[in-house]
Amino acid sequence: MKIIIFPNWSNALASSGLHPAKIKSHQIAIRWYLSFLKASREPATVESARRFIDTAVEERRPEAWMVERWKEGIRWFFVNAPIRKPRKPAMNAGSRQPRQVQTAPEQKIGEPAPPTASGNETDLKSAAEWMVETRRVIRIRHHALDTENSYMNWVERFLDFHRHCAPESLGDEHVRGFLDKLAVEGEITASTQRGALNAIVFLLREVMGKELGDFSDYKRAKVAKNLPVVLSRDETDRLLAAFPERYRLMAKLQYGTGMRVKELCRLRIKDLDFDRGQITVRKAKGEKDRIVGLPESLAPALRAQVEFARSIHERDREKKLPGVEMPSALARKLGRAGEKFVWFWVWPARRTSRDPRSGIIRRHHQLPRPYQKTVSRVSEQVRITKRVTSHVLRHSFATHLLEAGVDIRTVQDLLGHTSLETTQRYLHVLKKPGKTLPSPLNLVA
Numbered sequence: 076m077k078i079i080i081f082p083n084w085s086n087a088l089a090s091s092g093l094h095p096a097k098i099k100s101h102q103i104a105i106r107w108y109l110s111f112l113k114a115s116r117e118p119a120t121v122e123s124a125r126r127f128i129d130t131a132v133e134e135r136r137p138e139a140w141m142v143e144r145w146k147e148g149i150r151w152f153f154v155n156a157p158i159r160k161p162r163k164p165a166m167n168a169g170s171r172q173p174r175q176v177q178t179a180p181e182q183k184i185g186e187p188a189p190p191t192a193s194g195n196e197t198d199l200k201s202a203a204e205w206m207v208e209t210r211r212v213i214r215i216r217h218h219a220l221d222t223e224n225s226y227m228n229w230v231e232r233f234l235d236f237h238r239h240c241a242p243e244s245l246g247d248e249h250v251r252g253f254l255d256k257l258a259v260e261g262e263i264t265a266s267t268q269r270g271a272l273n274a275i276v277f278l279l280r281e282v283m284g285k286e287l288g289d290f291s292d293y294k295r296a297k298v299a300k301n302l303p304v305v306l307s308r309d310e311t312d313r314l315l316a317a318f319p320e321r322y323r324l325m326a327k328l329q330y331g332t333g334m335r336v337k338e339l340c341r342l343r344i345k346d347l348d349f350d351r352g353q354i355t356v357r358k359a360k361g362e363k364d365r366i367v368g369l370p371e372s373l374a375p376a377l378r379a380q381v382e383f384a385r386s387i388h389e390r391d392r393e394k395k396l397p398g399v400e401m402p403s404a405l406a407r408k409l410g411r412a413g414e415k416f417v418w419f420w421v422w423p424a425r426r427t428s429r430d431p432r433s434g435i436i437r438r439h440h441q442l443p444r445p446y447q448k449t450v451s452r453v454s455e456q457v458r459i460t461k462r463v464t465s466h467v468l469r470h471s472f473a474t475h476l477l478e479a480g481v482d483i484r485t486v487q488d489l490l491g492h493t494s495l496e497t498t499q500r501y502l503h504v505l506k507k508p509g510k511t512l513p514s515p516l517n518l519v520a
Contacts, residue, residue, distance in 0.1 A: 104148030229274035
């Protein structure tokens with residue numbers, strides 16, 4: 076399969092001599108296709124073009140003439156591309172001459188791929204092909220979408236850093252060189268460097284099947300010891316009171332339970348237990364479940380939110396939309412359970428959208444980003460002179476509980492921390508009643 080590289084397609088199309096209306100139509104189709112490739116992190120190949128057309132047809136339900144117009148634009152892109160990069164040929168043992176590899180014949184976009192005979196597994200793969208294989212293995216292992224995006228970003232940067240080497244030749248020295256570069260010139264944090272290391276090891280060990288040696292002598296980024304930003308009780312009250320109606324309950328629940336923002340957005344109806352006053356946080360950081368308290372003062376508003384979610388769920392069922400996304404293999408085990416209300420989101424999104432993995436058009440939960448932007452904007456409106464993010468509400472939850480005399484191990488369990496050391500950092504920002512930090516200006520002569 077050949078990979079198409081056409082960076083100056085826009086200029087070539089503008090000077091192609093086609094009718095202006097045809098140029099405009101081709102531009103729309105090609106830009107849409109390139110956006111699809113960027114989102115899915117795939118190279119421009121006939122196979123990815125066919126997937127794009129299939130996805131576009133499923134999303135838009137267009138008429139036949141419109142589909143043909145999209146295909147025509149992408150055909151122009153493929154036909155006029157100056158670079159067609161084939162798969163790298165494998166080398167015969169003991170010989171400098173590349174062995175001839177039989178490539179599959181080109182097929183037209185929109186037509187089914189012809190059957191092919193199984194090729195030699197020793198054929199070298201390009202970096203783009205290893206990217207596709209990495210994504211496939213990640214999804215087989217049922218990693219979270221955020222983990223997939225992070226791994227794919229670091230794998231792409233690692234392969235690009237060693238772009239003059241065949242991916243199959245990469246080993247311990249290449250890993251060490253990349254990590255050293257990040258620590259010395261990238262000025263990254265230790266946690267970011269660990270994330271890069273995890274992604275690269277996954278590529279080499281889990282995807283390529285390599286046995287790695289000892290490369291623990293790489294230059295390590297400095298571990299930052301930052302204190303958490305915490306709001307006072309007065310600042311918290313002012314912030315929550317100023318929230319717009321749409322996000323006020325979410326903000327109060329996050330402060331009242333200490334949930335992470337993604338845990339908050341992914342709550343399902345079945346996770347709320349009003350009778351016992353509990354909320355079950357499922358598959359949190361480290362794939363762990365935990366129980367947090369359901370604030371009694373928020374129970375009426377949460378019941379109203381559940382009824383609002385029910386109205387959206389019933390409307391989706393009337394339209395016969397696919398059910399919500401199910402965790403791991405439950406979609407296969409429980410059949411159509413995703414259509415049941417107990418699995419529905421507490422905070423459903425206003426509009427349906429395409430699932431980034433399956434391509435299914437369905438109702439997702441409220442995305443964290445709009446809520447996070449609202450937190451920052453409202454903090455500026457009420458003139459809080461601290462850098463306030465949604466995570467600050469979690470910090471404030473833990474600190475205010477410790478100030479009220481709650482046992483630190485209880486706070487550890489509520490936050491879902493694996494190590495007590497992580498929770499102990501809140502002890503450094505506690506405000507002890509009747510005490511202030513010493514200063515010579517406060518001393519009376």
